[in-house]
Amino acid sequence: MTLTDLDITPRPRAVEDPLMVLNGVRQEFPAAGGRTVHALDGVTLEVQRGETLGIVGESGCGKSTLARAALLLRKPTAGEIRFDGKDALAMRGGRLRAHRRRAQMVFQDPNDSLDPRYKVLRSVMEPLLSAGVPRGEARAKALEALEAVGAPDGAAGRFPHEFSGGQRQRIAIARAIATEPELVVLDEPTSALDVSIQAQILNLLLELQESKQLTYMFISHNLAVIRHLSHRVAVMYLGRIVEVGPASQVLADPLHPYTAALLSAVPDPDAGRRERIILQGDPPSPTQRAAGCAFASRCWLATEQCRTEAPPLVHTDVAANPTGGHLVACHRPGEGQEALRLGLRPASSTTV
Amino acid sequence: MTATIATTDALAVEDLTISYGGGTPVVSGVDLRVGPGEILGVIGESGCGKSSIGFAVLGLLPASARVDADRLDVGEHGMLGADESDWNQVRGRVASMVFQEPMSALNPCMRVGAQIAEVLLVHGLADKKAAHARALDLLRLVQVPEPELRAKQFPHQMSGGMRQRIVIAMAMAANPQLLVADEPTTALDVTVQAQILDLIDRMRRETGAGVLLISHDLGVIAQTCDRVVVMYAGEIVEEGVPTEVLANPSHPYTAALVASIPTTSTAAREDLPMIPGGVRDADRETSGCRFAARCAFAVEACASPQALVEVEPAHTARCWRSVELDLTALSEVKA
Numbered sequence: 001m002t003l004t005d006l007d008i009t010p011r012p013r014a015v016e017d018p019l020m021v022l023n024g025v026r027q028e029f030p031a032a033g034g035r036t037v038h039a040l041d042g043v044t045l046e047v048q049r050g051e052t053l054g055i056v057g058e059s060g061c062g063k064s065t066l067a068r069a070a071l072l073l074r075k076p077t078a079g080e081i082r083f084d085g086k087d088a089l090a091m092r093g094g095r096l097r098a099h100r101r102r103a104q105m106v107f108q109d110p111n112d113s114l115d116p117r118y119k120v121l122r123s124v125m126e127p128l129l130s131a132g133v134p135r136g137e138a139r140a141k142a143l144e145a146l147e148a149v150g151a152p153d154g155a156a157g158r159f160p161h162e163f164s165g166g167q168r169q170r171i172a173i174a175r176a177i178a179t180e181p182e183l184v185v186l187d188e189p190t191s192a193l194d195v196s197i198q199a200q201i202l203n204l205l206l207e208l209q210e211s212k213q214l215t216y217m218f219i220s221h222n223l224a225v226i227r228h229l230s231h232r233v234a235v236m237y238l239g240r241i242v243e244v245g246p247a248s249q250v251l252a253d254p255l256h257p258y259t260a261a262l263l264s265a266v267p268d269p270d271a272g273r274r275e276r277i278i279l280q281g282d283p284p285s286p287t288q289r290a291a292g293c294a295f296a297s298r299c300w301l302a303t304e305q306c307r308t309e310a311p312p313l314v315h316t317d318v319a320a321n322p323t324g325g326h327l328v329a330c331h332r333p334g335e336g337q338e339a340l341r342l343g344l345r346p347a348s349s350t351t352v
Numbered sequence: 353m354t355a356t357i358a359t360t361d362a363l364a365v366e367d368l369t370i371s372y373g374g375g376t377p378v379v380s381g382v383d384l385r386v387g388p389g390e391i392l393g394v395i396g397e398s399g400c401g402k403s404s405i406g407f408a409v410l411g412l413l414p415a416s417a418r419v420d421a422d423r424l425d426v427g428e429h430g431m432l433g434a435d436e437s438d439w440n441q442v443r444g445r446v447a448s449m450v451f452q453e454p455m456s457a458l459n460p461c462m463r464v465g466a467q468i469a470e471v472l473l474v475h476g477l478a479d480k481k482a483a484h485a486r487a488l489d490l491l492r493l494v495q496v497p498e499p500e501l502r503a504k505q506f507p508h509q510m511s512g513g514m515r516q517r518i519v520i521a522m523a524m525a526a527n528p529q530l531l532v533a534d535e536p537t538t539a540l541d542v543t544v545q546a547q548i549l550d551l552i553d554r555m556r557r558e559t560g561a562g563v564l565l566i567s568h569d570l571g572v573i574a575q576t577c578d579r580v581v582v583m584y585a586g587e588i589v590e591e592g593v594p595t596e597v598l599a600n601p602s603h604p605y606t607a608a609l610v611a612s613i614p615t616t617s618t619a620a621r622e623d624l625p626m627i628p629g630g631v632r633d634a635d636r637e638t639s640g641c642r643f644a645a646r647c648a649f650a651v652e653a654c655a656s657p658q659a660l661v662e663v664e665p666a667h668t669a670r671c672w673r674s675v676e677l678d679l680t681a682l683s684e685v686k687a
Binding site: 058059164194195196198199200202203206221223224225227228229230247248261262265266267268269270273276278279280281282 | 397398497511512513514541542543544545546547549550568569570571572573574575576598599608609610612613614615616617618620621623624625626627630
């Protein structure tokens with residue numbers, strides 16, 4: 001079967017029509033002692049065409065599981081995923097293989113997508129070949145992608161170990177864009193790089209997004225990098241989206257106390273020493289599914305209601321938030337940030 | 353814990369040069385001073401020599417490393433030419449270390465309480481019973497909840513943040529004068545990083561230990577340190593108070609480094625200023641400025657040797673043009 005046998009031509013794009021919709025996606029894994037890890041605990045999210053959707057959260061919050069679900073690498077336990085209006089979870093066989101061409105991934109460690117025994121060209125061609133592109137065309141597209149990312153001359157004929165970490169990440173990006181995907185999921189793509197190299201890769205990602213009209217799902221624990229790249233941001237905690245909205249709103253005026261704490265914990269070279277919210281303890285185990293708000297055990301604002309009743313992800317004050325699209329799952333939205341702004345110390349804050 | 357506020361410096365290093373296997377020095381001509389209770393930050397990118405410095409001041413470099421210096425004092429101990437048995441007297445007692453990955457410093461087969469007590473037993477600072485009691489005190493000091501229970505656990509039963517607290521408890525067990533922390537929070541989440549930085553800050557205030565904090569993260573340095581040295585290709589290129597050095601850099605490398613990082617004041621989705629190229633071996637061998645090949649402001653005279661010169665009180669930079677250059681333009685790109 002070749003590509004032309006399958007209908008993968010993108011439909012004309014309606015502006016309001018999101019590229020991907022996740023609806024109530026749950027991902028459970030069996031854990032020791034008969035327990036269950038709730039890695040994704042009912043995630044509902046839209047990815048708009050041409051945007052960068054930043055996904056923020058700490059270790060174990062489910063952000064990498066979310067990436068794998070979005071790429072259809074593992075079938076979710078429950079929920080719905082629609083890609084370009086179609087039921088993505090219903091795809092099988094050749095149709096699924098052809099779909100893979102439209103959604104690609106860049107990992108934190110470029111070595112995860114580059115086989116050390118293969119010359120660069122072969123690694124970059126691989127996703128094209130597996131999507132059924134004829135060899136000659138795949139070769140041309142791979143070389144084109146390597147040029148687009150600014151890989152050094154002659155890179156195609158060399159091995160990954162001959163390149164620096166930054167160059168290897170460029171090559172991994174070439175591999176991801178070679179199939180001319182619509183969606184690229186970037187999982188911590190600059191976390192292993194020095195800051196001056198990070199700037200080069202971030203600039204490249206911005207440039208590629210413009211020139212190739214890519215949609216990015218950008219996963220990072222680094223809020224500064226998220227802020228720099230994202231149009232919208234979703235904040236995850238313990239398998240749930242606790243806040244989502246335009247980057248300028250979520251990162252400047254967070255409504256969820258966890259977002260406020262996360263933002264205040266990031267040391268900012270511009271700010272020096274300042275008031276911070278220091279959360280006590282670690283996130284609870286994802287095997288213990290909270291009855292109420294997942295963050296309640298570490299939240300300084302938590303009430304009895306927070307511990308027993310899970311807050312839905314909803315629009316808050318529409319009057320104060322006329323542009324809409326800023327959603328939060330909190331019974332006391334905005335109070336965490338308000339306290340910080342007024343200089344009121346939450347019980348767990350200190351100045352360092 | 354009884355706070356003994358030392359009067360001697362925690363660390364005094366002069367003209368430190370380190371090379372491996374007879375190659376080009378990875379660190380050259382470095383002077384460092386860490387006062388009691390002070391946190392000195394060392395910042396730089398991969399290969400700038402910052403970790404080699406951390407290992408050198410604890411005598412932990414491999415046998416193939418050659419260390420030359422005019423002075424290497426750890427507390428009141430002169431360690432120039434010290435042999436392994438001299439270092440064994442100092443390590444863990446006068447100076448100790450916290451690594452990036454806590455698991456690399458912990459014995460996976462030993463209960464954490466016993467591991468902390470072991471530090472005191474090895475140095476003959478306590479008998480078995482006293483060492484065990486002190487281990488519980490130390491767990492309380494580093495704010496480990498339920499210390500009696502935790503002392504009986506193994507490292508794998510703990511989170512990354514909790515393990516790093518255990519490592520810090522071990523490092524502080526003998527009440528050292530110097531704590532070397534090499535990327536202590538790089539492997540941790542930001543909310544846990546905030547807890548650990550807070551803990552290190554409290555430790556030095558309560559015990560008077562000086563801290564050498566090695567990091568690649570400008571934010572961590574700005575938040576935590578009293579002074580900072582910026583390293584490039586094995587040399588110190590700038591030194592001063594973090595807020596001053598990062599807000600008002602006087603060396604083109606520092607300015608370019610600061611400008612290349614997105615922060616709260618960076619314009620979103622605009623190109624970040626980049627530093628072209630990378631560090632080459634030849635840059636470490638030149639007698640002139642090592643950054644010249646990548647510097648936007650380099651002129652012919654930059655090929656001659658550069659000294660660290662004072663640009664303001666307590667702020668030095670290794671750039672003869674630092675006074676005439678206006679580097680604020682680089683940082684203004686961000687605003």
